[in-house]
Amino acid sequence: TTDIVLDCDPGHDDAIAALLALTAPELSVRAVTTVAGNQTVAKTTQNARQVLTLADRTDVPIARGMTEPMVRDPMFAEDVHGESGLDGPALPDPAVNTADEDAVELIARTAKEVGAITLVPTGPLTNVGMLLKRYPDIEQYINEIVLMGGAVGIGNYTPAAEFNILVDPEAADIVFTSDVPVTMVGLDVTRSARIRTDEFDRFRKLGTEVGETVAGWLDFFHRFHEDRFGWDGVPIHDACAVAELIDESIVETEKMHVAVETSGNHTSGRTVCDRYGVLESEPNTDVGVGIDRDAFVDLLVEAVARY
Numbered sequence: 001t002t003d004i005v006l007d008c009d010p011g012h013d014d015a016i017a018a019l020l021a022l023t024a025p026e027l028s029v030r031a032v033t034t035v036a037g038n039q040t041v042a043k044t045t046q047n048a049r050q051v052l053t054l055a056d057r058t059d060v061p062i063a064r065g066m067t068e069p070m071v072r073d074p075m076f077a078e079d080v081h082g083e084s085g086l087d088g089p090a091l092p093d094p095a096v097n098t099a100d101e102d103a104v105e106l107i108a109r110t111a112k113e114v115g116a117i118t119l120v121p122t123g124p125l126t127n128v129g130m131l132l133k134r135y136p137d138i139e140q141y142i143n144e145i146v147l148m149g150g151a152v153g154i155g156n157y158t159p160a161a162e163f164n165i166l167v168d169p170e171a172a173d174i175v176f177t178s179d180v181p182v183t184m185v186g187l188d189v190t191r192s193a194r195i196r197t198d199e200f201d202r203f204r205k206l207g208t209e210v211g212e213t214v215a216g217w218l219d220f221f222h223r224f225h226e227d228r229f230g231w232d233g234v235p236i237h238d239a240c241a242v243a244e245l246i247d248e249s250i251v252e253t254e255k256m257h258v259a260v261e262t263s264g265n266h267t268s269g270r271t272v273c274d275r276y277g278v279l280e281s282e283p284n285t286d287v288g289v290g291i292d293r294d295a296f297v298d299l300l301v302e303a304v305a306r307y
């Protein structure tokens with residue numbers, strides 16, 4: 001099994017990504033850490049505690065992370081995820097407390113104890129950027145970073161940028177220029193992995209608390225995507241990164257050089273992906289370019305059915 005740390009900002013798709021990871025036989029979730037992103041870190045932490053409780057996985061250590069991006073002012077996505085960051089179905093009261101240490105310390109300690117972890121960030125990269133800065137020796141304990149963020153093509157929160165990278169481009173820059181192997185699962189993948197509304201019932205029909213909750217999250221998440229993009233269906237962005245780790249045949253990747261725009265007027269937070277190698281720079285990232293949508297949806301339904 002692959003030992004992972006989930007670094008997240010739940011968030012409907014973060015929550016589903018966590019449920020997928022927590023029940024996957026291929027993965028062992030060694031810690032969950034939270035970051036400001038979809039909502040304040042107080043709210044994303046509360047949500048993560050509730051998701052672990054829903055999953056009956058109060059054994060997993062959880063720590064709260066950075067309150068704001070490394071350089072910039074915070075920015076939240078309440079238009080997408082609601083006031084709580086995880087609006088929709090009622091969740092159980094949290095039965096797990098956060099650790100005394102912060103997210104960056106918990107990730108560092110876990111990495112050293114386990115010896116080699118895979119880091120799975122599904123929110124802004126602030127905690128990960130801080131980790132790489134605060135612990136210069138940590139890279140040797142991180143096998144890989146498989147993140148949800150960025151896009152080869154157009155963005156979602158601005159025409160140029162995807163939300164997670166847009167919120168903290170300076171942290172993202174640290175990640176992409178580090179020596180840790182990076183797999184970027186961005187919008188090119190996640191937009192192709194939309195669950196159609198006629199498939200929501202596959203979760204509801206499981207007849208379980210978790211199945212019902214996931215279906216309720218999909219209903220809530222869908223409203224925004226229908227209004228903004230006119231889509232019949234929702235991209236479960238963050239779960240695509242976890243799916244890539246569970247079964248690498250699900251997500252198609254290509255090696256290329258990726259640079260993060262940290263100073264553009266209109267393009268701040270853009271992941272500049274040199275897909276055709278026109279700059280002749282050394283590839284530094286495995287970039288997701290496609291996904292087997294049907295296999296992805298089946299994987300999610302099977303995972304939720306295990307609860």
Ligand code: BDR
Nearest residue numbers: 011013077122163164237
């Ligand atoms: C990303 O932004 C957040 O709203 C989602 O949780 C996902 O991580 C998609 O751009």
Ligand code: CA
Nearest residue numbers: 011014122123
């Ligand atoms: Ca997220």
